[in-house]
Amino acid sequence: MNIVSTTPGGFHETDAVIIGAGPVGLFQVFELGLLEIKAHVIDSLNAVGGQCVELYPDKPIYDIPAIPSCTGQELTDGLLKQIEPFGATFHLGQEVTLVQKREDGRFDVETTLGTKFITKTIFIAAGVGSFQPRTMKVDGLDKFDGSQVFYRVKNPAQFDGKNLVICGGGDSALDWALNFVGKAESVVLLHRREDFRAAPASVAKMKQLCEDYEMQLIIGQVSGIEEKDGQLSELRVTGADGVTRRVPLDMLLVFYGLSPKLGPIAEWGLDIERKQLKVVNTEKFETNVPGIFAVGDINTYPGKKKLILSGFHEAALAAFGAAPYIFPDKKIHMQYTTTSPKLHKVLGVESPVFD
Numbered sequence: 001m002n003i004v005s006t007t008p009g010g011f012h013e014t015d016a017v018i019i020g021a022g023p024v025g026l027f028q029v030f031e032l033g034l035l036e037i038k039a040h041v042i043d044s045l046n047a048v049g050g051q052c053v054e055l056y057p058d059k060p061i062y063d064i065p066a067i068p069s070c071t072g073q074e075l076t077d078g079l080l081k082q083i084e085p086f087g088a089t090f091h092l093g094q095e096v097t098l099v100q101k102r103e104d105g106r107f108d109v110e111t112t113l114g115t116k117f118i119t120k121t122i123f124i125a126a127g128v129g130s131f132q133p134r135t136m137k138v139d140g141l142d143k144f145d146g147s148q149v150f151y152r153v154k155n156p157a158q159f160d161g162k163n164l165v166i167c168g169g170g171d172s173a174l175d176w177a178l179n180f181v182g183k184a185e186s187v188v189l190l191h192r193r194e195d196f197r198a199a200p201a202s203v204a205k206m207k208q209l210c211e212d213y214e215m216q217l218i219i220g221q222v223s224g225i226e227e228k229d230g231q232l233s234e235l236r237v238t239g240a241d242g243v244t245r246r247v248p249l250d251m252l253l254v255f256y257g258l259s260p261k262l263g264p265i266a267e268w269g270l271d272i273e274r275k276q277l278k279v280v281n282t283e284k285f286e287t288n289v290p291g292i293f294a295v296g297d298i299n300t301y302p303g304k305k306k307l308i309l310s311g312f313h314e315a316a317l318a319a320f321g322a323a324p325y326i327f328p329d330k331k332i333h334m335q336y337t338t339t340s341p342k343l344h345k346v347l348g349v350e351s352p353v354f355d
């Protein structure tokens, strides 16, 4: 069973930490699991699936072997199902900020929520970096971050009874706008153009609510802000007609999508080439720091192709490469999942009878 940790700030001593819960990080759990290595998986996002879920959950992928077509979400769901026997623990909504070698050869790992790990091996499956919300660039706005300006909704109840302006034209902006109608004092959706990226059904619902005077849609862009008694009190919004209007508010929610940042990974003493981690060989996909492996889109080596199937292959070899750090006295043999009773045991399946 996959376990989602609900206690950030805890301490875990483990054999393997996987940084990144994209498709490759998830499959790394599987490959480690076959070698009886249990993993903790950390992702800065609140959901697993990496780019597949964040950028194209409902778009079909056609080049996963033996799956003629599946969406990004379906691939993720399938991987979660496949790794269930291995009982990985997921720590979501927290970015790994610190990776440091200890004197005993293991590593200290820490996240933004204060969760700490001591681990024998690390698998960096961080893709294009950790996704961070794109911020609104308006003079003086950043000092209201977290008090009146929000890029994520962690506690929806704090917006009840407030005058809200919600910016963006994608699913997050529309979903939250629809969610807050009836709960907030007022809801204004602000988008820079008439076209929306959000699901057509949500757009239709929003337009109906505007017609019913339950909420308001403004097409325009924030060009400035007004403060009163140290509080953000109004936005100046310039419309397509070039006219600037004042929009009073209590709170601003901005959903401009997410952009990936290599972020803290650059500070862990690993060899980096054009924002990717160099692996020292393609037998193990180990980085220049022994015990730290890099798999999936985050790594680079001659001939690298940023494809999911390449990441899966890398995860298999990295798991074998890591095993000697965890079981120094054990000889590791490759076995087939079809025929190996040992693998059937770890997978929790019955061994078939071959004639």
Ligand SMILES: Cc1cc2nc3c(=O)[nH]c(=O)nc-3n(C[C@H](O)[C@H](O)[C@H](O)COP(=O)(O)OP(=O)(O)OC[C@H]3O[C@@H](n4cnc5c(N)ncnc54)[C@H](O)[C@@H]3O)c2cc1C
Residues within 6 Å of the ligand: 019, 020, 021, 022, 023, 024, 025, 042, 043, 044, 045, 049, 050, 051, 052, 055, 056, 060, 061, 062, 063, 094, 095, 096, 097, 125, 126, 127, 128, 129, 130, 131, 263, 264, 265, 295, 296, 297, 298, 306, 307, 308, 309, 311
């Ligand atoms: C529109 C689009 C279509 C695509 N179509 C295909 C296709 O058809 N076939 C194909 O093979 N590939 C396709 N790809 C590429 C494919 O999605 C990537 O190759 C794949 O997602 C890489 O997986 P990954 O696990 O390495 O990284 P990612 O999917 O990027 O996941 C990395 C995860 O690591 C997390 N992370 C990063 N840094 C940290 C940190 N410090 N702490 C905590 N978490 C962190 C991120 O939040 C993210 O969730 C497509 C990509 C896009 C954008």
